[in-house]
Amino acid sequence: MAERSYYEILGVRRGADADEIREAWRRVARSAHPDRNPDDPLAAEAFKQAAEAWATLRDPAARRRYDLGGVGPPGARHADRQPTVGTVLRRVASAASRSLRARRGDDLVVEVTITVEEALDGIARVLSLPRARNPGADVPEIVMRQLRFDLPPGVRDGQQLRWRREGAPGVWGGAPGDLLIDVRHEEHPFLRFLASGHLEARLPLRLxxxxxxxxxxxxxxxRVVRVLVPAEHPRGEPVVVAGQGIPDGDGGRGPLEVRLEVEVPSGPFTPEALDALRRFEAELARADRSTVWHESMARLSALDES
Structure with a gap:
């Protein structure tokens, strides 16, 4: 098996001058020194070879004898199957590179507030976010850029959406982080997303x-939904309309719950209006006589009269 020369061990040409040899030795000493690689026997062996080569090639007289065919110290004769200084340097550099390039960019979390109408129909928003002008560089230059993103129809209050690789830039060639959008709904006067997945709408009605x-x-x-409200629909129970609520992502919609809010008339009333209300109340009382409340009131009235 062929033996490597001192020049090959240091990674320089045979005609290299003293400065080139000194620089090659320093490079090896920095990268393969045992203090930097305490548990790496290959690095220790490479450092030993380089030290032997440097001890000979730094001395002009010893270098001349070596160039004329002199034999160096025993450690200088290594077969090709042993690690070369170049191999160790490449491996150390690769490990260092992997360590530095592992720095992925941070995730960016942005809160976006939208109306309930925007949540139902979907909306596009534009954010100003940091971006690397020179992606892949060890230390990228950061600039701000505009990013348009689409919130899909049916996005819910408290939902978090993720855009891959749209976060903070990485360093040492690392990948960018992700952009996380936390969605918040503005309070609406009569529309609300329910935890059940239904959409609630309040419908004020006159008596x-x-x-x-x-x-x-x-x-x-x-859009406008036409809702059929049965006469005297039980108060407190919603009128449910199928397929008119929150978009489900597959082209359909969930249920719409319409909650009736019967408004009580407020005065002042004209004499005619008061008379009509009294007659209306008397009619309601006769219609509701079977209820527990009215039965109890009738018994109390009978006791008072007796």
């Missing part, structure tokens, strides 16, 4: 409208 029932228009996002 007469509730008694007679009918079809009413309910604005839901950018």
């Amino acid at each position: 007469g409208e509730w008694v007679s029932g009918g079809t009413f228009r309910v604005p839901v996002g950018g």
Whole structure:
């Protein structure tokens, strides 16, 4: 097996001058020194070879004898199967590079507040985010850029959306982090996303409208839903309309729960209006006589009269 020369061990040409040899030795000493590689026998062996080569080639007289065919110290004769200084240097550099390049950019978390209508219909937003002007550089130059992102229809309050590799730039060639969008809904006067996945809409009705029932228009996002309210629909129970609620991502929609809010008339009233209300109340009392409350009130009235 062929033996390597001192020049090969240091990684320089045979005609290298004293400065080149000195620089090669310093390079090996910095990279393969046992203090920097305490548990690496290959680095220790490479450092030993380089030290032997340096001890001979630094001395002009010893170098001349070596160049004329003199034999160096025993450690200088190494077969090709042994690690070379170049091999160790490349391995050390590779390990250092991997360590530095492992620094992925941080994730950026941004809170975005939208209206319920925007959540129902989806919306595009633009953010100003840091970006590397020279991606892949060891220490990238950071600039700000505009990023447009689309919030899908049906995005919920408290939902977090992730955009891969749109976060803070990495260093030493590391990948960018991710962009995380935390969605918040503004409070709406009559629309609300429910935990059940349904959409709730409040529908104010006058007393007469509730008694007679009918079809009413309910604005839901950018559209209007016609809701059939049965006459005297039980108070406290929603009118459920299938397929008119929150988009489900597959082209459909979930249920819409319409909660009726019967408005009590407020005065001042004209004498005619008061008379009509009294007659209306008397009619309601006769219609509701079977209820527990009215039965109890009737018994109390009978006791008072006796």
